[in-house]
Amino acid sequence: MEVDYKNLGLKVGLEIHQQLNTKRKLFCNCPTTIRDDKPDGEIRRILRTSQSEMGEIDKAALIESKKGKTFIYQYYNDTTCLVELDEEPPHPPSEEAIKTALQVSCLMNMNIVDEIHTMRKIVIDGSNTSGFQRTMFISNDGYIETEYGKVGITSLCLEEDACRKIEDGKDYIIYRLDRLGIPLLEITTEPDITSPKMGKEAARRIGMILRATGKVKRGLGTIRQDVNISIKNGARIEVKGVQNLDLIEKIIENEVIRQINLLEIAGALKERDAKIVDNIIDITELLKNTKSKVIKNALKKKNGKIKAVLLKGFGGLVGKEIQPGRRLGTELSDRAKVIAGVGGLFHTDELPNYGITQEEVNMLKEYVKEQLKTEITEKDAIVLVADEEHKVDRALNAIIERAQEAIKGVPEETRKALENGNTSYLRPLPGSARMYPETDIPAIKINKKVIEDIKNNLPEMPEEKLERFMKEYNLNKDLAEIMVMSHRVELFEKLCKKYKDKNIKPTLIATTLEGTLREIKREGYNVDVLTERHFNEVFDGLSNKKMSKEAVIEVLKGFAEYPEKDLNEILEIKGLKSLSKEEVEDIITDIINQNIDIVKSKGMGAMGMLMGRCMAVLRGKADGKLINSILKDKLTNMQ
Structure with a gap:
């Protein structure tokens, strides 16, 4: 699809999260080491929501709590401590990490605060034992230059990294505490990026600045990019966890296509006067004898049920592709999977299929018609979910909510980056009131002399280093x-x-x-x-x-x-001890004698063959140039 990003009003902002390679974690003296050996123990906790002082509950936190998951935190006795377990107050922050944050701020032309205050940012996915992430605001209002133009840098924060997810089970998540507390720079750009290529270039430039400090960790998972994307009449979408720089461009391209298609679908739904009948209909008895393996397995579960909802005006649109390999039905399914933990859904745009016959589809439509006292046409769609009853009800309510959003257009949400450049639903965008003062850490005053010293000793930028390496080395x-x-x-x-x-x-x-x-x-x-x-x-x-x-x-x-x-x-x-020149000469002489007939017939023409045989015996035990020189001299003397 040819896309005019300027006319679409594309706006993209980046959030770059980079681990620092410091000697200690941000708020304790534990090393910043990631481990793969067996942990020494674990603790278990669950998430409970609470109202703010205004009597409100964060929507994203509420949805997470409804999943009913237990969080299991694995720890090591020698490289994690009570700070990570949230059983001890944080220690004073790492001076090394703060200095690196100040250095990056200078490299990105930012205004550094006079006093650093630590804040608590609410964490809703269980990835921090305390339920919040400690964050220090370091600087703001900077910029970087790219070949496509200037990109403003909104802010730079120094924060603690989250736990490492080990396993995401049906009703639990296992986290490991080795990553929790590693110093992390969070760099947020202005939405100045106006094309996918500019997005990739801006991320690459920020990465180069970070690496110039020599204080960042390298390897998979040490740098993570979140991409905020919006188009005219669309919505702001936050794509989390883009680890591959090359994927940024594809993520932006595909998200723009997704929003364009969702807006087209919304237009079609409005023309049809589409609406959702929010009655959930139990169709267990209707399909209890189906040959569909998915439904049969679901009905074997305790309180296994199959239920349906009617989406008036959605016929033919639930199966419409909105991204390569993903349809509006996939969006509905994502929501049901995340909210209720079901395996997926069926919808009449794709039936008969999956063991469900045309006769059963006809029966289904007739049954829904009778139950709801409404006509059902080809422009309508029915969505079915089969699983334990409480999951089915929760899934269908989530599908109803997502279908209502489809009529309006593009819902604001947080999505997960997929390896193929597509995205899937993760959770709603969190509320704005997520930051609270950290009462356990005093403010840190920034000495102007320290800033001047940093500015006078900024590291060499990669482009300067490139020229020097070519000349000097x-x-x-x-x-x-x-x-x-x-x-x-x-x-x-x-x-x-x-x-x-x-x-x-x-x-x-x-x-x-x-x-x-x-x-x-x-x-x-x-x-x-x-x-x-x-x-x-x-x-x-x-x-x-x-x-x-x-x-x-x-x-x-x-x-x-x-x-x-x-x-x-x-x-x-x-067996690689270096041989003396005399030992090498003796071995080469033996090889020549073993092939003397070829040497006599080809003379110097046997050089290539003999060199190969000499290297097979002497590789790693003698220098190749020495072997070549001795062999050549011996063959010359035999002429």
Whole structure:
């Protein structure tokens, strides 16, 4: 679909959430380590809603509480503490995290507050044990430059990250406390983004600024983007959890298409004078003998029922596609799944199907007609849900509400990003009154001298670093771009300085830290265990002739398998101890003698074949250039 984003009045704003790589968590002394081993214990809690001082209950919180889920929090005795369990007041915030937040604020031309106050932001999904997230407002009113124009930065906050979701069950969610409390920067832009490409570029630029500090975590889940999207006559939609930068563009494109199609459907529904008959009709007896496996399995449950609602004027529109592979019926189904936990729904736009016959559809329409005393035409739709009775009733009420919203147009809501660039319903947009003062943490005054020192020592931006890497280290542009964006960039520069006069070229260091590690990671090796010590040993080994360049891959594999061992032990395990020149000459002579007939007939023409056989024996034990030189000399002398 060709889309004119300007005429549609597209407005997009971003919320970037970036974990910081600090020595401690934001409000306690626990490390910012994510763990995969078995936790030491767990606690259980449930969510209860309460009225505000104005007697109101947040709509999003109310819907979450109706799900009736138990929240299970897993903890570790040595890397989580009572602060994460909400059994102890927060400690003073991390100075390292605050300094990084101030640094990013300066890089984005923002106005920094004179005094930092900590606030409590309500959390409704159980992802924080306290029911709120501590947030510090650091700066506002800044901007970044992109190739498509300037994008305003509304605010920058420093906050604690949420728990990590491990499992989402039928009536419970398991969270792990290892991620809770990791310092997180929340950067919010103005809705200045007017195209999908501009959205991606703005996110990329903010990411580059964050990485320039050298204080951000890297890897999947360490940066998350929320995208707020609206068009003229549509609604603001908040898309949560876009982890892939390349997905931002597709998310915006697909959401615009979704809103266009929903507006078209709303127009058609108004023309038909569509309305929802909110009577829920029990059709269990009518379809109790159906061959449909889904319905039969649902009716086997305790208090299993199948019920229906009539959507007047919705016929043919429930099955209308609004995004690739998603229809208005999918929107209704999403709402029913989230609110009631049912598996899905049937609707007459797609029946007969799924084991339901045409005869049963005819019976259904006739029965609904009798029960509601109304005519049913092809322009009407009937929606069916089968499950435990309390779930069915809750699901159909949610479907009625969503159908009523469809008549009006596009409902404001929070949606979840899907891997294919589509989105699905998550919850209503939360209320605006979500921030309350944190009484356990005193205000922090910002010293002007600290700000001046930060401004005078801002980190080098990626584009400046790229030019320097190409000139100073003689890297080609492609390798320089990879290295600039690498989370090992500081290690790269440290190694380059250390081995500058030891015949280890920066190109070899860069390809080792990026290309070689990527290669062995693809083979299943855990490269995350490799530390600066391992790379120092590798390059020491090369400069001291303990090993050859060809041995680097196998040595790093060895370190990944046995991170506690030193280079000599790895060389011994892998059989890669460097041979003397005399030993290499003897092995090459043996190989020539084993192939002497070919050498006599081809002379120097046998060079390629012999080089392959020499490398098969000597790879990792001698330098390739040395092997080539010795072999060439020996063949020349035999002419």
